[in-house]
Amino acid sequence: MKPKLFQIIKNSPSELKGRELVKDIIAGLIVAIVALPLSIALAISSGVSPEVGLITAIIAGFIISFWGGSRVQIGGPTAAFVVIICGIIEQFGIDGLIIATVMAGGFLILFGIFKLGDVIKFIPFPITVGFTTGIAVTLFATQLNDFLGLNISPISSEFIPKVITYAKNISSVNIYAFGIGILAIVIMIGWGKINKRIPGSLIALIVCTLIVYVCQKNGYLTSVETIGSKFTGLKGTLPAPHLPSFKGINVTALIQPAVTIAILAGIESLLSAVVADGMTGDKHDSNQELIAQGVANIFSALFGGLPATGAIARTATNIKNGGHTPIAGMIHAAVLLVIMLVAMPLAKLIPMCVLAAILIVVSYNMAQFKEFIEIAHTTKTDLAVLLLTFFLTVIFDLVVAIEIGMVLAMFMFMKKMSDTFQINTVSKTEESDTYKYINDTVMIYELAGPMFFGASTIFVDTMKGLNMDTDVLIIRFKNVPMIDATSLSSLNHIIDYTTRNHIVVLYCELQPEPYKTLKKYGCEKRMGKNKFFKTIEEAIAYANRIEEAKKEVKNKK
16 A cells, blocks of 8 residues: 555656646646635534634645545545534534544544455445435535524534424525525526536635625625624634543544544545546555545544545546646645635625535535436335435434445345355256266256355255155256355255265366365365266266166165
8 A cells, every 4th residue: 555646756757747737736726716615615514613624625635635545536524524523513512523533534544454445345336325315415404594594503413303493494584695595506507507617606605795795885685694793703824733622522422423434434535536537547545545534534633624535526626627646636735725824804704695505506416316216216125225225314324324224235135146046956857968868866956156144045945855766966066156154054964964865965067166165164075075076977977877886786686
């Protein structure tokens, strides 16, 4: 494992010079412009002050690019964490969030060290779509308070109580805030058709902020809440790193929230890296990426920032604008630092409803409605996993959703796999060139499919139904790709059963891996090496010799 930046410095340093470097600088500038309103909006929606979002994008964004396993990954705060952060702050406070984020960083580093990066990729697609769309729905719900100008405080971080609160206060909608929010959404949608390089969210932010500022200066739209009216004492400086206070905090109770952050950061960052690979043709190092995410989250928390991960939209923006090395992500962090130091006082003028509108568009883009519908038209199993994960994410918790979704998906998978396992019987009555030389007392069982614990019962039941007039049983393993311990145990039971009933069992056409497993388990020694054959023809010939020997014995008697 080695950071991508270090690999580039060693193997192709020319990519960090001249025109190539200029491309990365331009891409970094554009990504910073995209990240600016998002970082502020995500911080506020998470229940912290605006500068915290910028701190996260600066610290975590720089480390993820500098130390990561992807060339073009852009890191920072993302919408997926909003609901989780709100819940942690509500229960444990800011210090609790910092501790949980540091713990999550530690978990991510361990994931990378123990090479779990590839394991995370095996999370089924319906689960990924389910929790991503679930997060999008919950994010949308968190924005309605500011978007509608309801100004409800405090408001529950849980979905159902939040919706009930909105319904009870729907008559209190601020029509002016709602109107400005709608205007912001219209600008974002319309601007995307005019210019794709400059983000519509920035244009909407500037236009709507100017409108509200001018109107409020002249005594209009005074009921529209701004960052300045909601947050006092905004800081335009990068704070020194500091340790949180552990007083009154149950660290043990923070383990689950920390695991939630770590799992989500790992999944989202690797999904982003996979998307980036598809756009660039490069291949990321998933375990190095997890380590970088862990380090980034630890330092982000120590500077007072939020949990961070790879951001798919910002990463795609980076690639589309020419970014091709980690330098672009580092420039993006540096530009955000300059903006924070110079222009933070201007953030006070931004209307809250505009930030809510930006995140409503983000939640819409985040929701995988198309994939949701496509999965709904596949199998009932995938649909069940999708819906369960979605509703558990919305109503309960992301970790609960992933855990239960994974368990259900695994059980469904095992059921499918056991259904694919088949045992076909062949006797002398079968019309086949291969089998025409077998005798009446020779039976062939052809196994097809993986022999794992889900299929072992089928195997045992079929074998115990064997005709007692059979003298020789040939088991053909040609289409068996693997055998697990449960099936090996079942095979031992069959050996005992056939031995008691004086039936000789022969084994043929085992693939290398199953044969190796049988040998390690001691089956070859117990069954007898002479009972194993490379081809079905050899096994049939041996069976016929057994039958002929038995006939000679009978004739002598």
